[in-house]
């Protein structure tokens with residue numbers, strides 16, 4: 001099994017603030033991994049470190065066989081690893097379809113094309129020519145996922161994709177994540193909704209104070225254990 005993303009004893013900072021303390025984590029090809037933990041433990045900082053938005057000072061990051069010594073926002077996507085960022089970051093003055101096309105900028109060809117994204121999310125086709133930010137929160141999240149898929153990634157990092165969304169939309173996104181994973185795309189799901197984690201992930205990594213402190217398989221009886229890792 002090929003490893004797509006590996007962080008080994010990573011230390012990361014915002015300025016002088018030391019946030020990740022020797023964090024190790026990996027995701028293999030086709031795997032569905034959840035990264036969980038209380039608010040503020042550093043989950044988003046894991047993503048930010050890979051993108052170069054937090055500074056990496058110690059430890060190793062590998063994107064497949066590539067040693068990421070100087071992270072920059074665009075490098076991960078070139079290696080087939082894309083981020084659906086917290087807050088979605090839909091571009092306001094572009095239409096839905098133009099936002100989708102932005103995702104194809106890496107030029108990686110594969111299964112996902114605009115028509116296939118529209119099959120997955122018919123509402124995006126209905127609203128193809130409206131400004132992306134005119135969509136509801138749930139639809140913007142679908143657009144953010146669709147835009148990520150347009151890069152035909154081997155791995156998608158999803159940072160709290162269901163935050164603030166209605167349960168019916170969360171259910172719909174859960175089904176979509178499973179469909180995407182069934183196509184062979186690996187997922188790293190940062191999520192506070194443990195019911196969704198239990199539905200989507202096959203393995204979890206739990207963080208506390210900037211490090212992964214527990215790992216395990218997700219199975220039918222996992223929900224209580226998952227909840228323990230995110231209780232405040």
Ligand SMILES: Nc1ncnc2c1ncn2[C@@H]1O[C@H](COP(=O)(O)OP(=O)(O)OP(=O)(O)O)[C@@H](O)[C@H]1O
Nearest residue numbers: 014015017019037038039040041042043044045046
């Ligand atoms: N730009 C920044 N500068 C300084 N400190 C920051 C910055 N961004 C986040 N932090 C701090 O880093 C720590 C980890 O934040 P991070 O966003 O990674 O946590 P998280 O686990 O993703 O939490 P949440 O679920 O709230 O998003 C927090 O204490 C936060 O206050």
